[in-house]
Amino acid sequence: MTQASPSLPPLPRLPVAVPRSGVSGDARRALRQLLGDLDRAIAVAFRKGVDATDLARRRSDSVTRIVAHVWTACLGDVNDAALFAIGGFGRGLLFPYSDIDLLALVEQPDASRLRALEQCFATLWDTGLKVGHAVRDPMQCQALAAAEASVFTSLLDARRLAGDPALDARLRAIIDAPAMWPPHDYLAARLAERNARHARYDDTAYNLEPNLKDGPGGLRTLDSLRWLGKRLAHATDFPDMVTEGLLDPAECDNLLQAEATLRRYRFALHLEAGRPEERLLFDYQRGIAARLGFEDEHEKNLGVEQFMQGYYRAASQVERLGIQIAERFVEMLEPPSEAQAVGLDFIRYGARLAVRDPNLFMRRPAALVDIFIARLDQAGLIGFTADTMRRIHQATATLDGMLADDAQVLASFLQLLRHGAPAVDALWRMNRHGLLAAILPAFGKVFGRMQYDLFHVYTVDEHTLRVLRNVARFADPATQAEFPLACEVWPTLPRPEVLLLAALFHDIAKGRGGDHSTLGEEDARAFGHKLGLPQEDIERVAWLVRWHLLMSTTAQRQDITDPEVVHRFADIVGGRERLGQLYLLTIADIIGTSPRLWNAWKDRLLADLYTSTRYALRRDAKPSSGAAARARACREQALALLGSDGDDPAAVARLWDTFPMASFLRHRPEQIAWQTAEILHGQGKLPLIAVNPLSVRGSTELFVYVPDRDGLFANVTAMLDRLHFSVMEARVLSSPDGKAMDTFLLLEADTQKPASPERAEELQQRLHRALAQPAPIMPPRRSMSRHLKHFQMMPRIDFQHADGRTQMALVCSDRPGLLAAVAQVLMACEVRVHDARIATFGERVEDFFQLTDRRNAPLGETQQQRLWQALVERIGPQSLSA
Incomplete structure (x- = not known):
């Protein structure tokens, strides 16, 4: 066991002699108190800077003592049963809320033995240890291990805690049996598991809320490399892989440093969450960053961003080396095919490229880029040999600081870029080796840099x-x-x-x-x-x-x-x-x-x-001669469209006399033609609600033609919110004869796609019924998502006067039903909406409105201040508990 040190909590003191009579209630309470004291002491030690790995080992050692104590109390000294730790506990690591996985291996699990085991596990739960356990005899264990690679893998880390030492050999014999997951089969199973696991996380370590354990580049990747080392090369840890030639010393150091970062972050995450959480959720990121001492440098380099950059860099290192080491295992099991020359410097073995001279990259650094060009130019290649990947990495690390100014390297880099689109794949692969950052140091500065918002979902x-x-x-x-x-x-x-x-x-x-x-x-x-x-x-x-x-x-x-x-x-x-x-x-x-x-x-x-x-940009193109000419051109094109559909030009002209000029300035001819046809075919019935499922700009167009009244914009947006539509653009116009002619471009809120014909019909009917009634439509009350709660900002509201109206720019945090809420405020403040442009960037909304008062005059200072105050109160930051 790990030796105690002044900075680590002491190991628990337990009775030396334990009668086989179970654990009394007082003893259970004492063990629970002991565990509570231990966890509090570990948390204090972590805050004081004690290494997370040392603390995880200390917790494992302490829990080992307690589990062994309870086993002995419940089962005594048995000759045909033993208790093994598996999983992280088997490896001797327990984070604050890690699972405690146990395997009871029993030669003859009779009824009395099973009752004693039930008492043992129940006692462990009573003391506060959340254990997961399995009880098997050796034959069952062997059958399950043969059937499932995951079960076999768990046995690789098995560590006996108590019971009959002879069962160590029985378990070892199961693991070492030649027919039990031969190397080829085990490697294939582990790679399949890796690919399936990574697919759940979009095959990238750069998620906004990454999984420290199971995500790409997470701690599970490091565990998998160790399992492969044990099974395929009899190498129990990374230093052993160096001895076996699977890693070089620098790669080993990089893996261990990255692992130390991930373990530190995982330890802090457990403490911050107070439960076995493995995802770096927004709920915890700021708290962990503060816990670990990260501070804001400036508004564009927050402490939480520095903290997450540490994670992304560590995970990227693990992901990159994990892929390379897996390739080395593949090559170790598959002898290379016959070599074929590729130019003067390279050779290929089947589908993999290699260097002729092991010292090529050091002798001629430009070859670091040339080999990626050769990979593009050679058909049928899937990558480099594992040894070549290692040499690329070694040369890049050794020459870092010189590559950026090497004229031949830069000439090769330009040659690569001139390949056009195929060069992108090479750039992506160069980045995995750190070569892109070595050639372009500024790129290295943004390696792993996150932006703490919902707009940028990647580093x-x-x-x-x-x-x-x-x-x-x-x-x-x-x-x-x-x-x-x-x-x-x-x-x-x-x-x-x-x-x-x-x-x-x-x-x-x-x-x-x-x-x-x-x-x-x-x-x-x-x-x-x-x-x-x-x-x-x-x-x-x-x-x-x-x-x-x-x-x-x-x-x-x-x-x-x-x-x-x-x-x-x-x-x-x-x-x-x-x-x-x-x-x-x-x-x-x-x-x-x-x-x-x-x-x-x-x-x-x-x-x-x-x-x-x-x-x-055509040389003869000039700005339009004026609004009248633009409106006339729109009318002519719209009339041509209507004429082709058989509409009466005279009826169209009479109707257009009631249209405001702004209609012909702000809408495309296709929209004018559609709106005109809908009004004519409606034969004067109001309210007229028309929906075109797929209209301009790949959106659903809603046209509302009703007698104008205050609050109409608020009612329409409330109904759209109820029906889960997002408003992309709104044009609010009034005709000379007192009709509202409001146009909304919509997308489905959930899918960001235009509405189906069925949804368009639902929208038309629901809104028609609602506007036919005098009662106001209230938007639904919606709770804010967990993500949005962490990105609330004070609204920024600016007013300007132009063309007889007040232009209001609103920048604020997004939230469900935001536009409907803003519309309700505008109605309450007796403000009319004449135009609206809606833009959402992640968690930030940037909306622009053209407003007037009820007399169609620009807003005065008093009304602006009233509106500003009402908007801040309605859509300002909400508490996380709201």
Whole structure:
């Protein structure tokens, strides 16, 4: 057992002699008190900085004494039964709330023996130990181990706690039997388990709430490597794997350091949660960061972000080495095939690439990049040999600090980028070896860097690589149906390395403080010079990094049906090639930030902005001559659409006389034609509620045509909330004859997809019935999700006057039913809504409204202050218990 030290809690003192009469009630209470004292002492020791592994071992040693004591009290000195610890307890590690897994191996489990075992396990529960146990005879144990790899694996860590020593040999004989999970079969089973487990976590360690134990790069990965070492190489731990040639000393040290970090974090997580929690939930991240001494540096480098970066870096190290070591086990069991030459420096063994000269990377560092190029150029390769992966890692670590300034390395890197889309896979693999960060040190600074919000669901480095992969998808004909315009734009770009570099640098300055776009622009320009890019390409990359958010913010926050908005955007873009690059980068960035952010509405929105800007960039294109001309053009196109459907032009003209000019300025001709047809076919029946399931921009369009009245916007948004629709855009207009002509673009709240015909019919009927009644519609009361509760901010509300209205910008935390709640406040404050643009970024909402008072005048200072106060009270931060 671990020897006691002044910094560790002492081992529990238990009676030396134990009568076989069970454990009395007083003794059970004493053991419970002892365990409570032990756990409190361990928690204090952890706060004082005692190593988590030492404390986990001390807890295991203490629990071992207690379990053995209870076994002896209940069963006495037996000759045909023994108690084994398995799982983490078998390995001699118990975290504050770890499971205590026990196996009772009994030669003849008769009734009296089973009663004694039941008493033993019940006593352990009474003392406060939450044990999981199994009772088997050796034959049962052997049969189960042969049938299930997981059972066999648990036996690899079995450690006898008490009972007959002879059963040690019986158990050992089961494990060591040649027919019991031969190496090939066991390796295949473990790799299948790994793949299935990782698939549950999106095959990445970079989740916002990662699982410390079972996620990719978690502690289970380290356990699996040890199990493989035991079964396949008779190596019980990582130092033994170094002796067997499966690890080099540096890799061993890296694994042990990463393991120490993960164990420390797991220990803190158990203490923070007060239960056996293995997920780093938002509920605990800030508390653990504070517990471990992380402090905010500035608003863009929070203590919790530094804490999580420590996790991601450790998990990434474990995940990368875990893959390499698994490959080494595969090669150990599969002799290499005949060698084939690949150029002067490389050879291939079947589907794996290797180096001719073991010292190649040290002699010629550019070969570190060249081997990834060779892998792209050679058909049928699936990777490198395990020895080559090790040499890449060793050379990268040794040459780190020199690769970034090696002209030949940079020349090879540029050659790789000029492969275009296929280069992305190589960049992804280079990152796994740490080579990308060695060539591009700024990328190493964002390795494992998280952003503490719900908008960015991956770390900066993982997000960047996903953006690159998304860019590469646009070169794949198989994605034509999903990204038709992007696939059309990609072949028009003459130099793919420009876009790849822009994607690589667009977020590279995150976490430094300041504007990451401008800081990244400087980095991109400096690296472009080091690469020897033409000056035009350097400026193009730098521009894309500087303005990589421009297209997204313009599309989502401004009215892109306004030619002035489009021309201002076109003036900044300046050219069609740059427009195409920015369009592709914008799509890739949104999807790479969070898969949930991309939907048909944003797809169509960005495509519309791209198309209108491309037209505006034509040399002969000029801004529209005025609102009247724009409205006239819209009317002409809409009339042509209606004429093709047989509608009477005279009836259309009479109806349009009652439309406000804003209808023709703010809607597309297709919308005007549809709304007109619905009104004409309605034959004057009001309220008129029309729903087009798939309308403009990949959304469902709702058109409300009713006698105008105050509170209409609040009623409609309340019903939409009840029906679980998200409002992407709202246009609230009033006709000269007193009709409300309100248009809402919607998506299903749960799926972010347009409504089905059945849902569209439900919306039409429910809203028609509701608006036919004078009673107000109240939004449902919704509880806030666990995630959103941790990202509450004080609303930021700004007012400006323009064009006879008050423009209100609202930036606040998202919550269920937010728009409906805002609409209720606006109604209560006697404010009318004339336009609304809705944008949600993770947990943050950025909405823009055009408002007036009940007399259609801009809001005065007093009314603005009243509205500000009411909004803060209604949608401000809520307590976590709310």
